[in-house]
Amino acid sequence: MDLQLIDQFAKNIIFEAGRRIRTAFTYDLVVETKSNANDLVTNIDRETELFLIEKIKSFDSTHKIIGEEGMGEKVDSLEGVVWIIDPIDGTMNFVKQHRHFMISIGIFVDGIGKLGYIFDVMREDLFYAIEGVGAWYNDSPLRKLQPVKIEEAVIGINASWVAPNRHIHHEKVIELVRKVRGTRSYGSAAMEIAFVVSGKLDAYVSMRLSPWDIGGGTIIAKEVGAIATNLRGEGFDFFHQDTFIIANPSIHQELLEKYIVQYD
Amino acid sequence: MDLQLIDQFAKNIIFEAGRRIRTAFTYDLVVETKSNANDLVTNIDRETELFLIEKIKSFDSTHKIIGEEGMGEKVDSLEGVVWIIDPIDGTMNFVKQHRHFMISIGIFVDGIGKLGYIFDVMREDLFYAIEGVGAWYNDSPLRKLQPVKIEEAVIGINASWVAPNRHIHHEKVIELVRKVRGTRSYGSAAMEIAFVVSGKLDAYVSMRLSPWDIGGGTIIAKEVGAIATNLRGEGFDFFHQDTFIIANPSIHQELLEKYIVQYD
Numbered sequence: 316m317d318l319q320l321i322d323q324f325a326k327n328i329i330f331e332a333g334r335r336i337r338t339a340f341t342y343d344l345v346v347e348t349k350s351n352a353n354d355l356v357t358n359i360d361r362e363t364e365l366f367l368i369e370k371i372k373s374f375d376s377t378h379k380i381i382g383e384e385g386m387g388e389k390v391d392s393l394e395g396v397v398w399i400i401d402p403i404d405g406t407m408n409f410v411k412q413h414r415h416f417m418i419s420i421g422i423f424v425d426g427i428g429k430l431g432y433i434f435d436v437m438r439e440d441l442f443y444a445i446e447g448v449g450a451w452y453n454d455s456p457l458r459k460l461q462p463v464k465i466e467e468a469v470i471g472i473n474a475s476w477v478a479p480n481r482h483i484h485h486e487k488v489i490e491l492v493r494k495v496r497g498t499r500s501y502g503s504a505a506m507e508i509a510f511v512v513s514g515k516l517d518a519y520v521s522m523r524l525s526p527w528d529i530g531g532g533t534i535i536a537k538e539v540g541a542i543a544t545n546l547r548g549e550g551f552d553f554f555h556q557d558t559f560i561i562a563n564p565s566i567h568q569e570l571l572e573k574y575i576v577q578y579d
Numbered sequence: 580m581d582l583q584l585i586d587q588f589a590k591n592i593i594f595e596a597g598r599r600i601r602t603a604f605t606y607d608l609v610v611e612t613k614s615n616a617n618d619l620v621t622n623i624d625r626e627t628e629l630f631l632i633e634k635i636k637s638f639d640s641t642h643k644i645i646g647e648e649g650m651g652e653k654v655d656s657l658e659g660v661v662w663i664i665d666p667i668d669g670t671m672n673f674v675k676q677h678r679h680f681m682i683s684i685g686i687f688v689d690g691i692g693k694l695g696y697i698f699d700v701m702r703e704d705l706f707y708a709i710e711g712v713g714a715w716y717n718d719s720p721l722r723k724l725q726p727v728k729i730e731e732a733v734i735g736i737n738a739s740w741v742a743p744n745r746h747i748h749h750e751k752v753i754e755l756v757r758k759v760r761g762t763r764s765y766g767s768a769a770m771e772i773a774f775v776v777s778g779k780l781d782a783y784v785s786m787r788l789s790p791w792d793i794g795g796g797t798i799i800a801k802e803v804g805a806i807a808t809n810l811r812g813e814g815f816d817f818f819h820q821d822t823f824i825i826a827n828p829s830i831h832q833e834l835l836e837k838y839i840v841q842y843d
Binding site: 407411412413414438469472473474475477478479488489492493496497498499500501502510514515 | 671675676677678702733736737738739741742743752753756757760761762763764765766774778779
């Protein structure tokens with residue numbers, strides 16, 4: 316398997332998809348709601364996913380694709396080459412802000428993450444990694460994450476998880492918010508993951524993410540030493556929604572033990 | 580007073596200050612702490628403020644300047660022409676993320692906000708307004724804000740205010756977090772204000788801001804119909820720290836009455 320060839324191809328279709336999305340802003344945007352009003356989907360999400368699927372299938376028809384919009388075939392194992400794609404992560408930002416949304420792609424070979432991409436469409440910023448080789452932000456290598464103390468950390472966490480909720484002990488989250496240097500929330504999991512792998516945030520947590528939200532990011536994480544797990548400290552379940560944390564390795568365990576604690 | 584001339588001059592020094600800051604990233608950054616560890620200041624903040632002051636004083640030595648770093652003279656009234664400047668709003672973002680920080684400038688004439696600027700230094704994005712004439716995002720006019728329902732609103736609010744705190748009833752903030760479509764937090768007041776005036780957020784609240792955080796923004800707000808007050812619904816106190824809310828006019832009052840409620 317020529318990973319370098321797949322890497323070059325993946326970058327090409329990501330840049331091309333980005334150009335199509337930026338152009339599409341000049342046309343009208345049709346916004347529908349999926350399962351609920353907070354889960355927006357637009358015609359451009361769907362078109363971008365279809366575009367990516369067609370390109371990948373004509374590149375190699377044996378590659379399988381898991382996509383957010385479900386336009387691909389049914390995939391029930393990570394055997395062979397599997398692309399996990401999110402054409403637009405951060406749809407609400409896309410619709411309302413016209414920025415802060417990402418194309419996220421992870422390419423797995425027999426269950427092992429090999430190539431990961433997070434592309435900030437409006438900034439044209441690419442975070443990516445090749446397993447065992449390294450990670451880059453555009454043309455610059457991303458460094459291994461340096462240790463950080465919890466008091467100096469900036470954490471990506473949404474206000475929802477500071478309020479009482481059925482997932483985690485919010486009193487402990489309140490302690491965390493008071494302890495750290497700052498918190499941020501951007502409305503795009505892939506953006507927050509990209510910020511963690513590049514040291515712009517020191518951790519990011521969420522209570523329910525899907526494989527396509529994190530597929531690309533977890534592969535980049537490994538190359539810079541960021542630790543990505545669910546809230547039980549296990550590998551993320553790529554066939555269901557799951558809880559998620561990605562953190563600087565110096566605070567991952569402390570966060571799970573003291574501050575981001577699930578109800579039993 | 581030739582406002583158009585001042586406007587052109589202000590834009591010139593903002594763009595020039597932005598270029599200087601972007602160049603400075605190639606040099607080392609000296610980070611000190613001011614009053615506490617969360618209040619970072621760098622040599623570039625100071626140099627940028629000095630640069631702006633020198634330019635303004637040589638443009639017109641009668642103009643007065645209130646600056647975050649306190650490098651200007653003591654100003655105790657808004658009589659005459661007063662510039663309220665923040666060379667880098669979002670210093671923590673500046674240091675850690677190398678993005679999401681703003682130059683913010685408001686120009687007041689005898690207490691009336693005449694010209695307002697928020698400049699995203701890394702994106703080179705300028706939000707600005709001329710009182711009574713209009714507001715712009717780069718070359719595009721900013722539209723009057725359209726009504727929004729609270730259920731559909733996206734609100735800029737930091738996790739700190741969802742936790743119990745001595746300023747506002749956090750139980751009501753929790754209700755708000757559950758009611759709205761989403762919340763965001765970017766770590767730069769000027770950035771969040773720029774997002775409200777351009778409809779990317781529907782409101783932003785903070786418990787303690789200084790004049791330079793909001794001087795430019797409140798002038799832009801007026802031109803697009805955004806309402807900016809303190810949490811008592813009064814005009815912001817430009818000589819002290821104060822609470823602050825800026826919101827789409829359709830939800831400003833509802834937010835203050837039901838969700839962002841100060842302790843007596």
